[in-house]
Amino acid sequence: MGLIILTIDDKEVKAKEGMTILEAAQSAGIDIPTLCYHEKLKPYTACRICTVEIENKGRTDFDTACSYPVKENLVVRTKSEPVIKIRKHLLELMLAHAPDAEALQNLAKEYGADKNRFEKEPSFCILCGLCVRYCAEVKKKNAVVFVNRGIRREINFIPEIAAKECLNCKECFPLCPTGALQSAFVLTEALAFPPPPSKAVSDE
Ligand code: SF4
Ligand code: FES
Numbered sequence: 442m443g444l445i446i447l448t449i450d451d452k453e454v455k456a457k458e459g460m461t462i463l464e465a466a467q468s469a470g471i472d473i474p475t476l477c478y479h480e481k482l483k484p485y486t487a488c489r490i491c492t493v494e495i496e497n498k499g500r501t502d503f504d505t506a507c508s509y510p511v512k513e514n515l516v517v518r519t520k521s522e523p524v525i526k527i528r529k530h531l532l533e534l535m536l537a538h539a540p541d542a543e544a545l546q547n548l549a550k551e552y553g554a555d556k557n558r559f560e561k562e563p564s565f566c567i568l569c570g571l572c573v574r575y576c577a578e579v580k581k582k583n584a585v586v587f588v589n590r591g592i593r594r595e596i597n598f599i600p601e602i603a604a605k606e607c608l609n610c611k612e613c614f615p616l617c618p619t620g621a622l623q624s625a626f627v628l629t630e631a632l633a634f635p636p637p638p639s640k641a642v643s644d645e
Pocket of ligand 2: 474475476477478485486487488489490491492505506507508
């Protein structure tokens with residue numbers, strides 16, 4: 442496999458052909474934030490927080506580092522002023538959906554994002570798809586899926602599969618950047634397997 446030389450944040454970086462800019466940056470110790478990336482999963486480009494500035498043959502563009510393949514002589518800027526602005530705006534939009542998510546709050550501090558910039562529409566999910574894709578691509582179970590379209594899009598556990606697979610797995614829980622996955626699962630489980638009426642109530 443060929444070796445590719447590119448520049449990331451003024452540093453010469455050697456990468457293997459087929460790597461993404463994110464992987465090349467990580468191999469050189471350069472930090473790029475991610476919210477929907479996982480090394481075992483195909484790039485999904487849902488959150489776009491990994492957006493970087495890319496100069497290629499005299500043209501400058503913005504694209505997602507987690508999906509963009511390295512090319513000879515690329516010049517990548519991961520912390521330029523426009524990049525910071527884009528990430529700040531994205532965080533403000535995501536914080537409207539998941540205002541209490543610790544991962545978003547930490548990034549908001551770093552990028553000066555205002556969590557009250559947009560009207561709150563808490564869904565507690567930023568649709569990063571980590572849970573859905575991990576369950577499908579790694580576990581091959583499809584116990585958690587996306588349902589509905591547009592603004593009604595959300596995750597849903599399939600009770601019949603979840604009842605068999607999820608209790609002993611839960612590997613998707615720590616992947617969730619908003620931390621809301623566990624409560625969603627617990628709720629689904631409770632709905633699928635309602636506890637028997639308590640004795641105190643039935644005796645009344
Ligand atoms: S529940 Fe969490 S992991 Fe799943 S899509 Fe939403 S934010 Fe991502
Ligand atoms: S981490 Fe690259 S788009 Fe989400």
